[in-house]
Amino acid sequence: MNKTNLRIGIIILVLIGAYLGFDREQKQNPQLNNTQSAVVQSETQSTIDDSGKIRQAFQQQQSNVQVHASGRVKAVLADDNDGSRHQKFILKLSNGLTVLVAHNIDLAPRIEDLKKGDVVEFYGEYEYNPKGGVIHWTHHDPQQRHIAGWLKYQGKTYQ
The missing domain is CATH 2.40.50.140 (Nucleic acid-binding proteins)
Incomplete structure (x- = not known):
């Protein structure tokens, strides 16, 4: 395995790890988006919720x-x-x-x-x-x- 393939493999592993960590955080704290930077659909079709x-x-x-x-x-x-x-x-x-x-x-x-x-x-x-x-x-x-x-x-x- 050459250095370029090794680097690409490491980058892919880091990205997968980051994604899995983010996904786990979302599942453990589903209200994160509701209190910090919520985006909701109200009856008025708004996409912003401050x-x-x-x-x-x-x-x-x-x-x-x-x-x-x-x-x-x-x-x-x-x-x-x-x-x-x-x-x-x-x-x-x-x-x-x-x-x-x-x-x-x-x-x-x-x-x-x-x-x-x-x-x-x-x-x-x-x-x-x-x-x-x-x-x-x-x-x-x-x-x-x-x-x-x-x-x-x-x-x-x-x-």
Whole structure:
């Protein structure tokens, strides 16, 4: 056996070992993808789930974190009509954490007929609070100083 064949054989063995180790880790910890870099298919056909990123921001008490995920409506709250008006509801994320969504209805249309159990996808900014956090900036910024966010519900985008 010459040196080239020996090197190729060693490389193949290393690659097989790496693959088997990764496969074993996935089987031993199937929730790894759910909490760190989850990719899910929600009823809105999203392929991004930053719920792990949100959980980390919550645990580290971080704010101003841009996130994209979806959740199931746990409660629909009364609108906040002090100052800028906001539609408010609580979503339960795939990781079990609950967040308050504060959607500015002076800048974007409200979601009509939203009810408990509905799935809402969002792209907005996470702000820490001890109850789980708040998602806001789920709308366009008319002054174009902030990343535009949105909500998606039953195939319609609210921005």
